Amino acid sequence: MVNSVDDIDDTNYNTGSNTNNNNYNNEACYDIKVDTCSNATIIRDISNTYNPSKVNHERYITGIGGSKTAVTHTGYIGNNIPALIVSHASTDLLSVTQCVDNGYHGTFDSEGMKFYDKNNNLVLTTGRDRNGLFACSLSDIQNLLLMTINLTK
Numbered sequence: 001m002v003n004s005v006d007d008i009d010d011t012n013y014n015t016g017s018n019t020n021n022n023n024y025n026n027e028a029c030y031d032i033k034v035d036t037c038s039n040a041t042i043i044r045d046i047s048n049t050y051n052p053s054k055v056n057h058e059r060y061i062t063g064i065g066g067s068k069t070a071v072t073h074t075g076y077i078g079n080n081i082p083a084l085i086v087s088h089a090s091t092d093l094l095s096v097t098q099c100v101d102n103g104y105h106g107t108f109d110s111e112g113m114k115f116y117d118k119n120n121n122l123v124l125t126t127g128r129d130r131n132g133l134f135a136c137s138l139s140d141i142q143n144l145l146l147m148t149i150n151l152t153k
Contacts, residue, residue: 030135032092034113034126041083042093048138049075049083061086078141094141104144108134115144 032043042061046052052075060068061084073085081094096106099115104123106115113134115124123143126136 029137030127030129030133031137032094032135032141033129034096034134034136035093036096038093038095039097040093041077041081041095041098042086042089043075043077043083044085044087044089044092046073046075046085046087048092049073049077049085051076052085059084061089077138079143079145081141081144092138094136099144117145 040061043049052073054073055071059071061071062068069086069088071084071086075083075085077083082098099106103118104115106113106124110128112126112128113124114122114126117123124136124141126134126140129135
């Protein structure tokens with residue numbers, strides 16, 4: 001997926017990260033896409049992460065069509081969400097698979113997505129960008145706590 005969205009115009013986004021009001025002018029509201037096809041959270045800019053660690057062996061993400069892009073670092077976003085830093089990825093991704101594998105569950109509808117923790121507390125509400133993709137800002141995911149991901153695989 002990370003190499004397949006180059007043809008999508010995502011330069012403008014909805015203004016409210018929790019609504020789909022067709023007012024597309026605040027890029028920061030939707031700077032991370034919520035992805036059901038990725039098994040890892042992927043961030044392009046290392047400055048958006050904390051505790052980055054350089055990857056000391058060849059490691060790649062594979063996009064649609066088999067294209068490979070190098071992972072340079074691992075780090076964390078939000079509230080300890082492990083992420084792969086891939087500077088040449090075409091977009092930032094929050095992995096739904098990673099969230100579900102750690103006990104979160106969610107609902108999707110025409111307005112966006114809602115993620116709940118194991119105790120059914122709402123921890124993330126997303127909107128949809130101008131292309132209909134589920135998306136949120138990095139600050140929107142601050143309540144998600146995923147600490148059991150093995151980044152060495």
